[in-house]
Amino acid sequence: MRLFLPALVMIAFLAACSSGGRVAPVHHLGAVPHVGPRPSHYTVRRGDTLYSIGWRYGVHYRTLAHWNAIRPPYTIYVGQKLRLNSPSKSAAKPKQASENKKSVTKSTASPPLTTVKAVPVKKALSPERPTKVAHGIRWYWPTQGEVIQNFSRTEAGRKGVDIAGELGQPVVAVADGKVVYSGRGLPRYGKLIIVKHDANFLSAYAHNRLLVSKEGDSVKGGQKIAEMGRSGTDRVKLHFEIRHHGQPVDPLRYLPE
Missing domain, CATH: 3.10.350.10 (LysM domain)
Structure with a gap:
């Protein structure tokens, strides 16, 4: 019994020390526009x-x-x-x-649906592939690579699709439009470009290494607007979103097969 007590004391001491130590922080690197209730x-x-x-x-x-x-x-x-x-x-x-x-x-800055369940997709994407016309807009793929994360209406950080690729590879506009934002002022999006296609549709391209287009530029579908990077995330990828009337929609509903 005398030999057993010191061991118990040592175990209790180590447990107390471990409970008071620091816990490694958890970083959420997904593209989350805003968490919690919208402020007034x-x-x-x-x-x-x-x-x-x-x-x-x-x-x-x-x-x-x-x-x-x-x-x-x-x-x-x-x-x-x-x-x-x-x-x-x-x-x-x-x-x-x-x-x-x-x-x-x-300011010195320039002026400024219903969703469906995502299906896992693994295929090569290319801006040169055939386009698709939907809602009067001709859509292109934004870059070449594998879709590694699909859209979710309910899960945070999944308001679009993630496409894997190589550092510096071209990112193109998915349709004709005007660049209405080019910068890194939105948390967790890194270097971001937003393109307005018409009064109803916007598209966004996040985590770029280089922004080629600036606010106010008119762009054509398939035109290079950025280079893929890992700004604001943990790996090289493009996070791509489409908004209809301000709400996220599944990009796979609009992009060509």
Whole structure:
């Protein structure tokens, strides 16, 4: 019994030490626009556009513009306080929005469905493959590689598809449009490009190494706009999303076979 007690004391001591030690942090590297309930307001920061703010909080840019009495070309200002939810009738006063606009400093940044269950896909992709016309838009694949993660309507970080590839390989616009965001101001997206295709559809290309196109550029489907990288993630890949009326949809519904 005397020999057994010291061993028990030593085990208890080691257990106490281990329980007080540090726990390795867990980093979530998926492309998550915003976690938790949407706040009621957002204060514009340098580099923001109405499109990038709408993307982050899952609101159509035209809806944000309507809620905040902002007219095309949707110019916003550093320090401007934007409403992120529908205002009450008594609060929706254009005069207040005008006064708010006068009290802030102009930003140096450029102005700014129903889903289906994803099916596991493993195939080679290429921008040279045939296009597909859907909703009046001719769609291309955004890059060449294997789809390593599919879309999920419910799981965080899976609001698009992930495509594996090589560092520096071309990333192309999936359809004709205009670049409305080019930068790395959205958390967990790394170097990101957002392209507006029409009044309803936007597409986004995340984790790039190099952004070739800048805000305001008009691009054609199949045109190189970036180079694949690993910015904001743990491996080289492209995270690609399509938004319809501000909401994520499965890109595989629109891209060609």
